[in-house]
Amino acid sequence: MHPRVLMECLFQCDQISYSLVPVTGWSNLEAAFQQHREQFSLFLFLNCGVTGDLVDNLRPDHHHRFFVVDSRRPIHLVNAFATQVREKTLRDDIQLPDYDEIFREDEEQWDGGEEVMDEDEQKEKETTDEVRTHSALLLFELAWTLSKDSNEMLWWAKKIPQGKYVSDIAWLQRHVSRLNHRQEEGAGGSHSHDSLRLAFTYELSLSLYQHWSLLDSLTHSLPTWAGLKLWSLAGQRRLQGLLADTGIPLREARQTFSAMDLELKTNLQQLFDKTLNFQGKCLLSGSFDLGVFTTNCGEDYFIFLTVCFLSLWDFLCRGGVAKLMEGIERAKLWLECVHRVVASCIATAQLTSLGPFLFCTLSQGMPDVGVFCHPDRLRVLSLHLLHSHVHSTKNRRSRQLPLLVSVPLEKLISSSLCCSFFGRAFEKAAETTASHIICDNFNSAGKVSLIGKKNI
Template sequence: MLITDPVNDFFNKVKHERVLVMVALDVDALCACKILQALFKCDHVQYTLVPVINKSQLIKEFEEHKEQYKHIVLLNCGGNIDLLHILDPSEDISFYVIDSHRPIDLVNFFCEQQIYMLLKHDEDEIAAIPDYDSIYRDYDSDDEDSENDETEQVSKRHRFDEATLEKRRERKKWEEKRKEIIFDYEEFSFYGPSAAMLVYELAWKMSKDNNDQLWWAITGVADQFQNKKIGRDKYVSSVLELQGHMSRLNHRDEDDDNTKSVNSVKISFEHDLDLALYRHWSLFESLCHSLPTASAFKVWTNMGIKRLHQFLAEMGLPLTQCKQNYSFMETKMRDNLQSLVEESAEKFGLRNIKYQSFSAQCGYNHRLCASDAVYSVGALLEKLYSKDSQAAGENSNFVDSLDSLSRVTAPKMQDGLELAKLQLQAIKSSVSSFIDIGQILSYGPFLYTAVREGMPDYKYFGKPIFLNLFSHFLLNSYVRSLNKTKRERAKNLPLVICAPFNVDDGTTIIIGIPPLADESRKNLFGNAFLHAAERTKSRTSHESFDSSIITLKNEDLSKFLDALITIMS
């Protein structure tokens, strides 16, 4: 059921109750969680936080807590699965779903009780939801009145009048149309508005928003854009909304300037360089490990490194300055860096090197860009996916990730930045080796590659956030490495990548990403993986909240890929 008034239909309903908050393990969900925690703190709401990795853990945690809690909030989980079917809750339990995964499950959307969906009412995705009458219809039984009359039953068995046949034809036609409508609706998976953005708008409507909450909303939106969940158009639309909130809060802070602490968070809007962690790294390292520049210069080749040196020379930046930490560069060079990069970018084929972004500053510390926060929190979160952490039931990295968001200057945020650098280095070296040895293959309707056990850093690849980031990095770099003719074709091909998931269980993680040419970021692999598994009876597990990520038994990989090629051809 769609919530029309989130303040009264959601918050005012739960603020006097004990609430269970289930949080998916992605940056956007954590940011939404931080905003919700702040709102609960204002009204002294009792709540329990539970991180959930996948559908199985969602079911497990629900079973453990369903006796103590009757109000359950789901952040970036549950929106695209039939909750009543998989959880079988009692009638006194209510779910409040704040989820950016699309498409929305139709049972959840049309359920008039128990499930309440918090969505944007002007959202295009809502307009795409089929009409209730086109997918749900009641039929009256022709034999209902004469069920106990044996004579009538016998006579009806032999009576095929025109009206009865017409009803059957109409019903069959309607059922075929229903299947077609549902298939069209569920064909692609994609992402809607950020969960953090939705919760922030709730805080704004309650007049309880502040700069901290705005920063979390900004980080949630940045996570969607940085991890290629949404296209540039959707991102810019969200940025414009956030910019309006920033201007309002800054104006309010100016009025209260005398009482404002020097250590309070200050947010600024800017057109920033799309370079990974450059304020916390050296410029040279950042250029080598950022997707736009690494793929444009082809830094995995000697010629690419030579072109990168030429690019720095064109800007008039000495190599000694570029290879030391950004904070130690000469002030004049730092101040002019953005204009220098922008001026030289076009000559070297760098497009969209700048983008609309926000940064936060606390006191006199260095500014933190929203994309840097996403890298940091994502790196901290990934450690939770290790086998040891799951076996021991430890949630320490979930807590660390939340803690890193508590303040812009939090020590855990700095720890995450260092971990993110290691991850980016692993991505760059792996991309280089994949392209050098020609490990990306064309399987007809899609490109395919696999991470082999024993490769350097291969353990990173069993983690969804890292694997998704690597996939986009690899696809961009591969397309850039081709000649013009092959490049045009490759731009329209999606990528499937496999990596070891659990060596002991003999399972592989598979992820599919849309082609570069598709700016909508709609992903067709969710349904394709499901049909391929059904057709081959492969032992797959569709546990992820993102349907384009599955796990599979190693022995079934070959026949699964064959079926996938057939389905997508």
């Protein structure tokens, strides 16, 4: 959604007419292209298309031109070198290898033996595979190149998970300083009451703690939930002991963060650094301040945008404060729902080892199971469930296994945000057993698949 807002803003700056067509998978993309191929010659693929062969799948005419902005991996090599396709998948300071380096003919005949990489080649390959810049950051870089960037556009670009921009923190910090300085010069050195000001600050990895009580935030944050085993009574006692060790009274921890003692709020990070060794959990996070409105953290913003996906456009508007506060409350309820389900699965030992992976199925009659039909929400539930299992089991081998979670389908879902290739195993198994599954999504990993009950 955020890349779409940035792209629409660029189109509106130059008064460019366009048609917006949402797609959910490759078959949907092909149908949309066939429907509009006679009317348009320029097509922009936003967050789709980079993992497949666009020329072979869509078979465009000679006058068609494709522009791709996508952060998914791996990049299909045909798209990278096709004359009809122009990609914006990497930062300008990162370049793809030359054609001759990828498609070179070896003089010596291949003997069929296994190719062995030395240590330097393996490290270079791993580094190349990890280069992945979010589409929103790519589009902001384009806006900056065209001198159309602003503080608001930079904030849209930062409304993504922290893990997606950790490698670009220094680059983002330079833009924050530049835009804030330009804004102050335009306002005569003063901070206007309706201006948007950005900052990078160190934040504890605690969910919504600025909008919640500290006790609730600790209870529903993944590091403390799994590390202290808060689904058990012993874990609750550990949490109370943690608060006692940090010197935070239980009365202060139970009230909202904004109502806490000012000295405790100021020294909160130092208190947890000494007690819980949170150095690895403190992440450099983007925050914003609009007028006298409460400062918000970019990671928190992403959580309640995920919960309220269907109302994203209202949340992205600067005037949608009421919608924003509603989203915060719904995000709290959603996190409580996630941990209720995780606690139930751990208590009833629903995770079973099936050899190469762990398996957990949520039955139709379980409370709140319908909430997790959306791939993004299922992904968060799986992450919390896997971390909780790792901290609760004594079996060392099971700690290294991937997790497969099955939920009853209530509506069609066919998208994914994962970059794991674990889903390839199910495609191969379906071919071997002649089972019918649907893996119609742009992510080549195919983490979310539709499997008929008769094939399970």
